[in-house]
Amino acid sequence: MKNVFIAVSLFAAGLVFGADQMTKYDAKPGSKVTLDGTSSVHDWTVESTIIGGSMELGFDPWGSLTPGKVPAKVTATIPVRSLKSKGKLDPKRMEEVMQETMKMQTAPRIEYRLSELVLKEAPKTATDPLQFDSKGQLSMAGVTNQISMPVTIERMEGNKLNTKGNVTLKMTAFGMKPPAPKILLGMISTGDDVKVSFEWSTQKADATTASAAK
């Protein structure tokens, strides 16, 4: 009976913290997402500085933290057209191929929605990055898959959080056929694996808002 009481109390506390005490962090300029792939000629990279969306955290990143699952909501979006080729070999054509492969006309944004965030260990110092394991739904090219990846959150001045992570995906898992474009020198074939790396800058919203109030 006592255990049930504790469980109910914790659940209630979780609800209170998970709903009414969520603190919102809005996306800010200064982010970067990079997609790195391979091809028969050389590796390719596209990059964007636009990662929109927001995080809502049910814990204080600057406060005392204990490992385990933490309440958090995250939605992040990246416009496909903002991804620009960093290569020198006909970057415009590369972008056209990428946009076509990612079905930009019907799926103009890459979208991510967090489903679970687990703090791996308590930070040893006030400046250590927070280490998490994450699970979430990633939608790309009109296909949604669950992905898992470790992420770190750096606690910056001015109530800013810098979230970093990377994950390797397969194009075919998202219904994309690795393209074989004809660019200047001839036919190029690309590999299935794409490494996605990101640094996402967010800042505490002007007012601490409760999700439940919305």
Added chain:
Amino acid sequence: MKRSRKSAPDVNRRDFLKGSSLATLMTMLGGVELRAQGTPEEPKKPEGPKVKVGVIGLGAWGRDILATLGRLPQAEVVAICDTYAASVKRSKNNAPNAATTEDYRTILDNKDITAVIIATPTHKHKDVVIAALQAGKHIYCEAPLAHTIEDARAIAMAAKANPKLYFQAGLQLRADPQRHFLMDFVRSGAIGPWVMVRSQWHKKQMWRQDSPNPDRLKDLNWRLDKDISPGLAGEIGVHQFDSAGWFLGAQPVAVTGFGSVRRWTEDGRKVPDTIQSVFEYPGGVQLMYDCTLANSFETAYEMFYGSDAAVLLRGNKAWLFKEVDSPLLGWEVYARKDRFGEETGIALVANATKIAAQGDNPIEDAPFTNTPLYYSLENFLANSSSIGGAVEDFIAAFDPKDIGQLKAHLAQVRMQPYAGFVEGYAATVIALKANEAITKGEKVAIKKEWLTLA
């Protein structure tokens, strides 16, 4: 002996008369054709949705613009406008699906239209540009921007105050890929230290148009009204003055001008049909320019002289004329020998090996076959789309009021070559100062601070 296809062709008089091409002429003169690497062009695929465009001003140049837009798959001409109904009617063939209007505000009120091309008479640009910016349109404004420095400044300042909107001045040579290729070549030092620049525009034409309607006649011939006309320097020279300064990487510090009516005296015009001007650049380099409506000989060209070689730009081609004592350039290993009557010359073609490998004739082929206007409008559509998309993405993700960050974001957008309001303003001031010098027949200073918007 049968000549191999890969060896140099003979260029005899019959070939010359048959072809009668400038390329042949220049090769016979010992010119080296300079050409960019490139494959035959084909229209680029539209990047996402087409750009919905309105065209304001349907005179002869406006109709050229409309016809060019018709060849660009990225363009969707939604509406066209001119205050003269007959001009609108004449333009319909080139934009059969476009709505027509005699009031440009109708185009500005159309929320579907994201970009406007302004080709009205020069003195009418300011009101249309400022209203278009207020209506949130990307703008292509013909050059010169205005007939007065005050108006040009007002236009440029309004464009500067609207970073979310893309502004392109109609200095179409700035978008010409042939010139970008040549820019790298000239700036590499291959022609030696600058000696001088000479350019001209010769075309026998009246500049007067007829109309049975007296009011229309006055409107139509605004270029001949000395109170509002920027003259040949403003209407024609602006492009070549800008090109010279762009290649030299400098702005003129003074201009001396002369002008007179040499051929079209019958109509009592006061605006010269023939002008000469000399621009002085820092360091003693000078641009000598002449422009006439009285004679067509040698049409239009620009010639850049260095102490080791000269470069001629004409149409979509260019040639190098080397001095005998000039140093050997690395790419001369690709030299092809041509016979010219009794003489043998060394033809140095930038992409000789590639062209020979493809079995093409390097004399007749050119990688950039479209007009500068085509490239300019193509880049306008691409850049409007890029800026529009980047603004939309930024606003969707971040605080739209953060103009500083927005500007920083837009500065990262990869743009196709173009002249913006800064270049458009400076070119307009230089051209108007040239017109002032021509009108006064004296030397006029061009102060550096007059060319900036600070």
